[in-house]
Amino acid sequence: MALKDITLGQFFPGNSFIHRLDPRSKIIFTVLFIVIIFLCKDLVSYGLVLASLLVLVGISKVEPKVFVKGMKPVVFIVVCTAILNLFYTDGNVLWSLGFLKITEEGLWKAFFMVLRILMLICSTLLLTYTTSPILLTDGLERLLRPLKKVGFPVHELSMMMSIALRFIPTLIQETDKIINAQKARGADFDSGNLMQKAKALIPILIPLFISSFRRAEELAIAMECRCYHGDEGRTSFRQLRLHGRDWAFMTFTILLLAAVCVLRYFGL
């Protein structure tokens, strides 16, 4: 079933070094890593960054196959970027045919762009694969807490996020169930023109909407029954604590950032 194969944003439980890190250090790493990727300019820094990413993926003990699968949705973007960069960069012409030309600079640029996008996706996948959604939102809430001073609804936002994340698998399951139930009554989702295909979705969407509203209402009531009234005076069951490994991991991240900066602004 295609729906079940969505891995983007999925969590793979484990007990590796990466899994045990505090979610905050992983979030900070992911943000800084994106900066690092965009600071890279030369082969050496790309090599360095790629190598560290691969090592981290290795340490996480999540199967590399899963990462490859998670990157599939962006293949189209990657290919487009590669083609655009390949043909539309001026410089030392290597090959040309009519108005099409490939330059040495274009080749390098295309290569680096592809590498950038793939590393970007890979690093975010590393975060979501090794951090449970609940820890992820807890971490985000803690990191964003200073923004509350300026009236930003940090708690509400993170509560909405954790509920949404919590219900994605449920909704997928529900959708699967409804699809199967309608298939059992002979529903056909694959044949016909676009109009007919769109119409075939109605028997799925209506029950899905109805059950989502029902669920939302039930959840709201259940939360109120347990005296949920927002952020005020709320304590947390899971106390986030930074351990030695978190400091080590963040030091590593900063060092990587520094190295890439040095390479970018001072050369070798």
Added chain:
Amino acid sequence: MEPIIEIKNLTHIYSPKTPFEHKALDNVDLTIYRGEYLGIIGRTGSGKSTLIQHLNGLMKPSSGQILFEGKDIWGSKAMTHDIRYQVGLVFQYPEYQLFEETVYKDIAYGPRNMKLSEEEVDRRVRQAAKFAGLSDAVLERSPFELSGGQKRRVAIAGVIAMEPKVLILDEPTAGLDPAGAAEILENIEAYRKSNNATIIFVSHSMEDVARITDRLVVISKGTLPYVGTPHEVFSHGEDLDKLGLAVPAMNRVFSRVHAMGVDIDPAVYTVEQAKAAFLEAFRRKERV
């Protein structure tokens, strides 16, 4: 008896080759006969729903075969499509699949997908509604303003309207009051009688199933340890208890008494049988 569905070496693995890999069915063999009333019982997570979704081609076996009237249901595309109409499947909590504006249209969804003529669709909808105990007045109402029990009946009628040769019901009485449940059981029996249909009734409650079915299949962790008449299955009362199945109270008493060394039928599961068993045991004693 003539076989209608044959399950051969059926294995189903969820999410193969991932950390979530789970073998829900393990080498299952079972033959289902035309016109029989078969009960499938097993505790939560034992693989009941997984098994029945293989019977109408909603799930593809990881390995093994399902034959319908002797033909592999995955043998040809036409067969895989057709099997949905031959083997009707009513899901657990089927009321959540209703979507049309009126009950009539919702019941007609299946027959319309079969590309039947309007008159035939009309005939089937009215017939199915009758089987499910729905009055003509209900047919014109919106399914969303009905009670839970009525919705359940509409959903069952939606499958019956396809006039399947095999009707599978996954916990059709879950969450209904005893009177509502009894009515639905009667409706199902009426459909079986009039169409000589095979009924497969899935449940985790032995008490219900034992009373109404001809043959019982016990499923546990994806295997079928016991298959036979309710009487045969309940002669393993103690083992069923160990598998975590809620054995009827009467059966628990009798298998315990039998285990204590009393010469009495251990497979008893209803009050009537209990009475008969007692009388027989006393008679035997008097004779001695």
